[in-house]
Amino acid sequence: xxxxxxxxxxxxxxxxxxxxxxxxxxxxxxxxxxxxxxxxxxxxxxxxxxxxxxxxxxxxxxxxxxxxxxxxxxxxxxxxxxxxxxxxxxxxxxxxxxxxxxxxxxxxxxxxxxxxxxxxxxxxxxxxxxxxxxxxxxxxxxxxxxxxxxxxxxxxxxxxxxxxxxxxxxxxxxxxxxxxxxxxxxxxxxxxxxxxxxxxxxxxxxxxxxxxxxxxxxxxxxxxxxxxxxxxxxxxxxxxxxxxxxxxxxxxxxxxxxxxxxxxxxxxxxxxxxxxxxxxxxxxxxxxxxxxxxxxxxxxxxxxxxxxxxxxxxxxxxxxxxxxxxxxxxxxxxxxxxxxxxxxxxxxxxxxxxxxxxxxxxxxxxxxxxxxxxxxxxxxxxxxxxxxxxxxxxxxxxxxxxxxxxxxxxxxxxxxxxxxxxxxxxxxxxxxxxxxxxxxxxxxxxxxxxxxxxxxxxxxxxxxxxxxxxxxxxxxxxxxxxxxxxxxxxxxxxxxxxxxxxxxxxxxxxxxxxxxx
Amino acid sequence: xxxxxxxxxxxxxxxxxxxxxxxxxxxxxxxxxxxxxxxxxxxxxxxxxxxxxxxxxxxxxxxxxxxxxxxxxxxxxxxxxxxxxxxxxxxxxxxxxxxxxxxxxxxxxxxxxxxxxxxxxxxxxxxxxxxxxxxxxxxxxxxxxxxxxxxxxxxxxxxxxxxxxxxxxxxxxxxxxxxxxxxxxxxxxxxxxxxxxxxxxxxxxxxxxxxxxxxxxxxxxxxxxxxxxxxxxxxxxxxxxxxxxxxxxxxxxxxxxxxxxxxxxxxxxxxxxxxxxxxxxxxxxxxxxxxxxxxxxxxxxxxxxxxxxxxxxxxxxxxxxxxxxxxxxxxxxxxxxxxxxxxxxxxxxxxxxxxxxxxxxxxxxxxxxxxxxxxxxxxxxxxxxxxxxxxxxxxxxxxxxxxxxxxxxxxxxxxx
Numbered sequence: 001x002x003x004x005x006x007x008x009x010x011x012x013x014x015x016x017x018x019x020x021x022x023x024x025x026x027x028x029x030x031x032x033x034x035x036x037x038x039x040x041x042x043x044x045x046x047x048x049x050x051x052x053x054x055x056x057x058x059x060x061x062x063x064x065x066x067x068x069x070x071x072x073x074x075x076x077x078x079x080x081x082x083x084x085x086x087x088x089x090x091x092x093x094x095x096x097x098x099x100x101x102x103x104x105x106x107x108x109x110x111x112x113x114x115x116x117x118x119x120x121x122x123x124x125x126x127x128x129x130x131x132x133x134x135x136x137x138x139x140x141x142x143x144x145x146x147x148x149x150x151x152x153x154x155x156x157x158x159x160x161x162x163x164x165x166x167x168x169x170x171x172x173x174x175x176x177x178x179x180x181x182x183x184x185x186x187x188x189x190x191x192x193x194x195x196x197x198x199x200x201x202x203x204x205x206x207x208x209x210x211x212x213x214x215x216x217x218x219x220x221x222x223x224x225x226x227x228x229x230x231x232x233x234x235x236x237x238x239x240x241x242x243x244x245x246x247x248x249x250x251x252x253x254x255x256x257x258x259x260x261x262x263x264x265x266x267x268x269x270x271x272x273x274x275x276x277x278x279x280x281x282x283x284x285x286x287x288x289x290x291x292x293x294x295x296x297x298x299x300x301x302x303x304x305x306x307x308x309x310x311x312x313x314x315x316x317x318x319x320x321x322x323x324x325x326x327x328x329x330x331x332x333x334x335x336x337x338x339x340x341x342x343x344x345x346x347x348x349x350x351x352x353x354x355x356x357x358x359x360x361x362x363x364x365x366x367x368x369x370x371x372x373x374x375x376x377x378x379x380x381x382x383x384x385x386x387x388x389x390x391x392x393x394x395x396x397x398x399x400x401x402x403x404x405x406x407x408x409x410x411x412x413x414x415x416x417x418x419x420x421x422x423x424x425x426x427x428x429x430x431x432x433x434x435x436x437x438x439x440x441x442x443x444x445x446x447x448x449x450x451x452x453x454x455x456x457x458x459x460x461x462x463x464x465x466x467x468x469x470x471x472x473x474x475x476x477x478x479x480x481x482x483x484x485x486x487x488x489x490x491x492x493x494x495x496x497x498x499x500x501x502x503x504x505x506x507x508x509x510x511x512x513x514x515x516x517x
Numbered sequence: 518x519x520x521x522x523x524x525x526x527x528x529x530x531x532x533x534x535x536x537x538x539x540x541x542x543x544x545x546x547x548x549x550x551x552x553x554x555x556x557x558x559x560x561x562x563x564x565x566x567x568x569x570x571x572x573x574x575x576x577x578x579x580x581x582x583x584x585x586x587x588x589x590x591x592x593x594x595x596x597x598x599x600x601x602x603x604x605x606x607x608x609x610x611x612x613x614x615x616x617x618x619x620x621x622x623x624x625x626x627x628x629x630x631x632x633x634x635x636x637x638x639x640x641x642x643x644x645x646x647x648x649x650x651x652x653x654x655x656x657x658x659x660x661x662x663x664x665x666x667x668x669x670x671x672x673x674x675x676x677x678x679x680x681x682x683x684x685x686x687x688x689x690x691x692x693x694x695x696x697x698x699x700x701x702x703x704x705x706x707x708x709x710x711x712x713x714x715x716x717x718x719x720x721x722x723x724x725x726x727x728x729x730x731x732x733x734x735x736x737x738x739x740x741x742x743x744x745x746x747x748x749x750x751x752x753x754x755x756x757x758x759x760x761x762x763x764x765x766x767x768x769x770x771x772x773x774x775x776x777x778x779x780x781x782x783x784x785x786x787x788x789x790x791x792x793x794x795x796x797x798x799x800x801x802x803x804x805x806x807x808x809x810x811x812x813x814x815x816x817x818x819x820x821x822x823x824x825x826x827x828x829x830x831x832x833x834x835x836x837x838x839x840x841x842x843x844x845x846x847x848x849x850x851x852x853x854x855x856x857x858x859x860x861x862x863x864x865x866x867x868x869x870x871x872x873x874x875x876x877x878x879x880x881x882x883x884x885x886x887x888x889x890x891x892x893x894x895x896x897x898x899x900x901x902x903x904x905x906x907x908x909x910x911x912x913x914x915x916x917x918x919x920x921x922x923x924x925x926x927x928x929x930x931x932x933x
Contacts, residue, residue, distance in 0.1 A: 014912035
């Protein structure tokens with residue numbers, strides 16, 4: 001390394017702590033909200049504690065509530081003390097971290113407030129050496145996204161990508177789901193954002209992608225030589241993806257009523273699990289290559305489901321008992337309309353029409369108030385071509401299943417048939433288990449920590465690109481439109497069960513059954 | 518917290534594997550019957566720990582139990598004791614450990630093998646068959662290795678990775694040179710590393726961080742002084758300088774400093790002085806012992822740290838003071854450069870609580886400082902960190918080579 005080449009830091013060469021963060025400011029919109037106090041501030045504190053963030057790193061909160069810098073620091077301290085995974089809080093680390101916390105009060109459509117924000121950011125650049133590098137994190141209600149983006153652009157607080165090349169710093173914007181309500185609103189939101197930010201500057205957050213076990217899907221598939229050769233239509237009979245929650249609305253009725261299970265979970269989290277399971281190997285682990293392959297999967301979903309009424313089910317939970325406690329029906333939940341048609345459960349059968357997956361159905365189901373909280377991807381393999389043990393009293397062979405559990409009990413289980421010891425030929429399905437907790441122990445970092453660090457480092461691999469997002473909305477719109485057109489009824493299911501009978505029928509028509517998890 | 522799930526129990530040396538199989542079956546059945554957690558045998562690596570000094574064994578075993586649970590491993594602890602039961606040359610015990618955390622329970626197995634010191638040559642033939650097939654194997658050698666001895670070389674050859682701790686050496690400078698020699702000889706057979714290097718990671722990270730700001734990078738070519746202070750006892754004018762030399766070696770290797778290999782000159786404060794040439798600038802390297810800092814072995818420091826708050830250090834890294842640091846711990850690093858007549862100062866100093874460090878940077882202007890927890894950034898997770906690494910660490914190898922070049926053939930003290 002020649003010291004004449006100072007475009008890279010020679011002291012970084014060879015270091016394994018891969019992601020190095022340039023000095024920057026993170027502006028959090030919705031700074032007094034729940035997401036900021038539960039997730040963002042604790043994650044930033046833990047990053048400062050364990051990585052560490054550069055000394056210049058600065059947090060600026062913006063919200064409507066009138067607060068002084070010190071008020072916001074106090075609020076941040078309380079939030080971190082309550083919600084940080086590392087306890088107790090280090091006074092020394094907090095002392096220097098808190099010196100980089102500021103607050104700017106204002107409405108999200110108030111031009112003057114954004115001009116004050118721009119002045120504050122310029123001042124921080126000057127005083128703390130943050131070099132004009134800015135991340136704008138939108139932890140607000142989605143209806144403010146467009147206004148905030150426009151104001152950031154108009155006020156000059158956010159800068160176009162050309163300024164980075166000029167050495168004047170970079171600007172990035174991080175947006176929480178939901179990104180739109182349907183295809184049209186997502187396109188409109190993207191158009192609004194695009195007036196202020198280039199696609200490379202937009203980081204669409206799906207915190208599922210920050211989970212270690214979700215990232216491990218790629219390692220499992222492409223880091224081992226034994227699975228990829230059988231990862232196709234020749235060996236796989238079908239795939240089941242389940243995201244089950246045992247809880248109800250938990251105070252989120254206002255949002256959930258307008259979203260339902262299909263927008264809340266299927267459009268984003270489940271599409272990510274689907275694409276990671278079905279994608280082709282990317283040419284490298286860079287953002288563009290991974291996202292290109294995910295997009296191809298979404299592009300291979302047929303634009304119109306052939307028999308949408310038969311291939312999807314929507315349902316709501318009725319009243320009943322969970323764990324011995326009476327719970328209300330969905331329509332009886334506070335904030336839910338008595339005649340609501342919003343689904344708390346959705347199941348859908350998808351076909352990926354490409355060379356690898358032709359004829360292999362993917363069954364997806366998600367819902368609230370189900371039997372237990374579990375997220376898994378189950379690969380069911382085809383039976384052996386010749387039933388060798390027929391007539392020996394062995395009974396029917398169970399199909400081999402590879403299940404990847406995302407949460408809880410993160411791990412991988414392979415179910416296969418084994419002979420029961422004894423003189424007779426009895427077969428029994430047995431499990432070969434790998435549990436993360438048993439093998440590695442420890443507590444993995446929070447998904448937010450990983451994703452915030454990636455956004456600061458400019459690594460967009462674990463964020464969704466606009467074409468992925470729009471492709472997922474296209475699918476969801478198709479299903480929702482079909483529900484409307486067919487006036488298909490909203491089925492009911494008892495809380496604490498695995499969903500409605502109609503969902504069982506959906507999969508049984510193909511000769512399969514849902515896994516009992 | 519890690520606890521013995523099945524306490525150590527004696528077993529004949531030739532019955533270790535059978536004994537362990539029985540132990541796991543017994544533990545699994547017992548746990549099921551009691552409605553406890555699932556006990557799964559799932560060892561992902563072998564850690565062979567040689568502890569030749571009786572007094573050190575308890576803290577080593579404690580540390581091994583901590584990481585044993587963390588990594589679901591087979592830990593083989595080798596002890597060389599001065600007293601053994603009559604007619605016994607090698608004794609062995611086996612047990613199962615359990616570590617509980619938020620993600621569940623992890624179980625590991627421990628094999629303790631004890632010999633008399635003059636019977637230590639029996640160890641390779643006893644230990645090597647116990648290393649798990651097709652799983653990574655690590656040899657952790659505590660204390661001063663008997664460099665080039667048959668025992669040491671046999672165990673090194675039988676493992677994938679050797680972990681030593683130059684903070685345990687009575688003559689750290691000699692240990693660095695010997696380690697560098699071993700690294701060159703074993704390069705294709707066993708990866709060599711030093712826990713002292715891992716402990717440096719917060720210091721190298723903080724130093725590198727100064728120069729993530731592009732405007733400050735030109736100062737790297739204008740460095741004229743590197744001063745490193747490390748902890749030392751009052752009764753030892755030099756102390757253990759291994760960390761300090763490794764840090765200097767890291768700087769020298771990254772910045773292409775040419776070192777003279779000349780004998781070290783006395784530096785102010787009873788330290789050592791070396792010169793190097795970097796980018797045409799003569800650089801003074803000073804390694805200064807800071808006497809009077811309470812020191813102990815790093816394992817003891819870690820043990821006390823854990824004991825003081827009752828939990829594993831990673832989950833509670835942030836508060837309070839520690840009563841001592843490990844032998845030769847860095848206390849401060851101070852880099853001076855002069856660029857176009859302007860002074861640049863880049864400094865990291867351990868705080869009085871010995872647990873945190875603060876930064877200072879001035880170069881035309883004073884830049885924001887910050888205080889970080891050295892423990893949370895890696896100073897306290899040395900073994901855990903090393904067990905993650907399966908491949909050669911080129912940065913360490915180059916830094917060690919550079920440190921050995923700074924020391925030169927003349928820089929090695931005679932063993933007292």
